[in-house]
Amino acid sequence: MTGIPHRWYNVIPDLSRPLPPPRDPEELGAESRIELLPRLFPDALIDQEQTSERWVEIPTEVFDAYRTLGRPTPLVRLKRLERVLGTRARIYAKREDVNPTGSHKPNTAVAQAYYARQEGVKKLVTETGAGQWGSAVALASAVMGLRCTVFMTRSSYLTKPYRRTLMLSFGAEVVSSPSERTEIGRRFLASDPNHPGSLGIAISEGVETVLSEESTKYAVGSVMNFTILHQTVIGLEAMRQMEEEGVEPDVIIGCVGGGSNFGGIALPFIGSRLRGEGYERTRIIGVESKGAPRMTTGRYDYEFVDSAGYLPRLKMYNLGKDFLPPTIHAAGLRYHGLSPIVSLLLREHLIEARSYQQEEAFAAALKLTRVEGLLPAPETAHAVSAVLEEAERYRRTNEEGVILLCFSGHGLLDLQSYERFLPSE
Numbered sequence: 399m400t401g402i403p404h405r406w407y408n409v410i411p412d413l414s415r416p417l418p419p420p421r422d423p424e425e426l427g428a429e430s431r432i433e434l435l436p437r438l439f440p441d442a443l444i445d446q447e448q449t450s451e452r453w454v455e456i457p458t459e460v461f462d463a464y465r466t467l468g469r470p471t472p473l474v475r476l477k478r479l480e481r482v483l484g485t486r487a488r489i490y491a492k493r494e495d496v497n498p499t500g501s502h503k504p505n506t507a508v509a510q511a512y513y514a515r516q517e518g519v520k521k522l523v524t525e526t527g528a529g530q531w532g533s534a535v536a537l538a539s540a541v542m543g544l545r546c547t548v549f550m551t552r553s554s555y556l557t558k559p560y561r562r563t564l565m566l567s568f569g570a571e572v573v574s575s576p577s578e579r580t581e582i583g584r585r586f587l588a589s590d591p592n593h594p595g596s597l598g599i600a601i602s603e604g605v606e607t608v609l610s611e612e613s614t615k616y617a618v619g620s621v622m623n624f625t626i627l628h629q630t631v632i633g634l635e636a637m638r639q640m641e642e643e644g645v646e647p648d649v650i651i652g653c654v655g656g657g658s659n660f661g662g663i664a665l666p667f668i669g670s671r672l673r674g675e676g677y678e679r680t681r682i683i684g685v686e687s688k689g690a691p692r693m694t695t696g697r698y699d700y701e702f703v704d705s706a707g708y709l710p711r712l713k714m715y716n717l718g719k720d721f722l723p724p725t726i727h728a729a730g731l732r733y734h735g736l737s738p739i740v741s742l743l744l745r746e747h748l749i750e751a752r753s754y755q756q757e758e759a760f761a762a763a764l765k766l767t768r769v770e771g772l773l774p775a776p777e778t779a780h781a782v783s784a785v786l787e788e789a790e791r792y793r794r795t796n797e798e799g800v801i802l803l804c805f806s807g808h809g810l811l812d813l814q815s816y817e818r819f820l821p822s823e
């Protein structure tokens with residue numbers, strides 16, 4: 399009995415409406431992006447993307463890697479925060495920051511690396527902005543014995559040296575993007591030798607690399623169904639841990655970039671509700687940045703996954719693939735779209751959405767840090783804002799309640815951002 403589940407949970411068969419499938423571009427003669435997917439991803443993941451099985455077995459080797467990397471993660475009650483807020487709500491945090499890269503992202507990276515290696519793949523390629531996803535893939539590749547190349551947007555490559563060092567330490571190769579390696583990279587460099595890069599360009603360079611090399615596959619950090627599937631390990635553990643504490647969450651809160659940590663913690667609870675097995679009254683709140691407000695202001699429509707249009711179009715809340723977010727500090731919350739599963743849940747009013755300014759988010763995070771000693775990642779800080787708002791509601795009504803926060807990551811490699819938002823005392 400370790401407390402790590404042996405199966406991931408797939409919500410798709412429990413949804414009241416079928417999930418809208420991916421679509422190809424509308425232009426006549428455009429290359430099929432859907433047919434490209436099997437060249438980019440291992441077969442096992444393509445199967446998981448569309449499986450109607452409710453439970454998917456976690457392979458033993460992935461289970462073992464989860465264990466050595468820190469699973470099950472602790473569920474901790476933040477009593478000191480409760481006290482300073484003067485609330486009768488109990489606040490629990492599911493600590494996804496306690497692993498070697500400091501976020502929930504290795505939960506899917508390790509699984510993707512495992513399936514790739516099972517199919518004879520020798521190298522994983524991916525893109526990264528601030529470096530959270532790149533370091534998770536570098537870690538997973540090390541653990542599963544694969545080589546790894548990370549295209550890192552040039553602006554981050556220059557300004558975030560520590561994540562690059564972390565990836566290099568895991569044995570990955572880190573390439574500043576745009577690069578001379580690929581045709582698309584050379585094209586952007588020709589137009590501007592100091593091009594700052596973008597996630598769209600880094601993805602395009604990665605895809606081009608995968609398509610031109612043998613035994614190489616792509617790793618994707620969020621949005622796709624299989625990434626959310628792997629992240630349900632968070633919610634399955636949390637559900638069992640709360641049962642052991644003898645409590646049920648009244649409110650579940652997570653931040654939403656592509657939707658993977660939020661879906662990961664929330665879906666097991668939503669699934670129970672959809673099957674009529676409990677959690678009928680639990681409110682589930684997804685939190686985004688006001689800098690990229692897809693859930694609160696976006697449209698629910700088909701849009702490309704990536705700004706370069708290499709991958710299929712998905713039905714999701716989005717701001718358009720060419721949306722240029724302001725340079726907010728929570729890089730993980732800048733994405734133009736979000737998971738089709740999370741989008742459908744929002745459409746069906748099974749979840750609520752909220753957005754905050756980053757100033758509010760950092761202020762909320764510091765309030766927590768100064769009594770609990772945990773420093774949330776800038777993304778997580780947005781979810782902390784919602785926790786404070788809910789705790790305040792319980793204080794005003796003098797009601798009891800239980801709040802469950804997905805503490806998606808720590809901010810120890812985001813100290814530059816914190817420096818900007820520390821109050822001047």
Ligand SMILES: *Cc1c(COP(=O)(O)O)cnc(C)c1O
Nearest residue numbers: 620655656657658659730777807
């Ligand atoms: C990447 C990241 C996010 C956003 O991604 P999701 O797929 O929405 O979970 C949130 N928190 C942290 C710490 C991250 O690294």
